[in-house]
Amino acid sequence: MRSQEAEDGTAVEHWCLGHAEETGHKRFQAVVTTFLVVVPAAGRGTRHQT
Template sequence: MTNNLSEYALCLDPDARQGVSHAWCMTCGMRSQEAEDGPAVKHWCLGHAEETGHKRFRAVATTFLMVGPAPGRTTRR
């Protein structure tokens, strides 16, 4: 591993889905499906709360990253 991290940059992975999120009910452990649409996860939480009375959720948003050459660098060493 190099000590010169300025040779690299962290960026969004163009080949991966972006903005994937899901939520867990903290009361019963049920989990929403993953969705690229944030409002779909919020809608699941609201629907689950209405059906069960459960009110605590854990939401997770995932972003996929990749490391590439820093600006001005074209090849990896």
């Protein structure tokens, strides 16, 4: 089973606790995706791979 996606881990933690109570499962896998935004410094060119 999977919890819903969330930006805040609190909702996922609540889902895990509820699922553990219902099923006895005690181990969960957490998958975290991080997004980065890169802004080049002024006066620097952008490098492109070809």
